[in-house]
Amino acid sequence: MTEPAWLTVLTTTDSEEKAHTLAQGAVEARLAACAQISAPVTSVYRWHNAIETSQEWQVLFKTTARRYDELEAHLVAAHDYDTPEIIATPIVRGSARYLGWVTAETAAAAAL
Template sequence: MTDPTTAPTAPTAPTVLTVLTTTDTPDKADALARGAVEARVAACAQISGPVTSVYRWEGAVETAREWQVLLKTTESRYPALESWLLAAHDYDTPEIIATPVTRGGAAYLAWVAAETSPGAPA
């Protein structure tokens, strides 16, 4: 008889994140989306917009038209994606927000992990 407290656990899938950023033109949004996927720091990206952003910047309330880029990556690849976005983005302080995916299709989540693997084939 096996002790249930010592039974092996099934391996867990990598944690997938959705990462949101914004930029001020559709061309810049496309460049961020395409560049992150080409660099394998994101498996895919969707671009939405325009959206209206209202925020305080340097003491004044601003309103701007922006495009949102929603990227999919794994928790282990997030630091590389964040570094890539900071280097590629032209904003002084770009929005970079990561949210964990708590549920998803197993095949899709595995695909995200495979596509963002540093050693994945081109």
């Protein structure tokens, strides 16, 4: 099976300000072509043997598979969670113009 060329990468954080910081940093570093921040969601999860419920902001990055490792490392370093959610989902189809833009925006780091 062939590796996908493009990915969406999801993370969450506990404030809108932190979501903007994560999004801005990844786009500025050209690790993602863009990032979308979703309004607060309610997350229910087990942490340290207790059921927690919290409000979080989701950040969805559009990137290439080639840039994933760097994006993950950036998110881990910039995130204040002990174990941040970082999930990559392959993009199997999309508009050629849009996916070309994602590729160009994330490849531009080499030209800087």
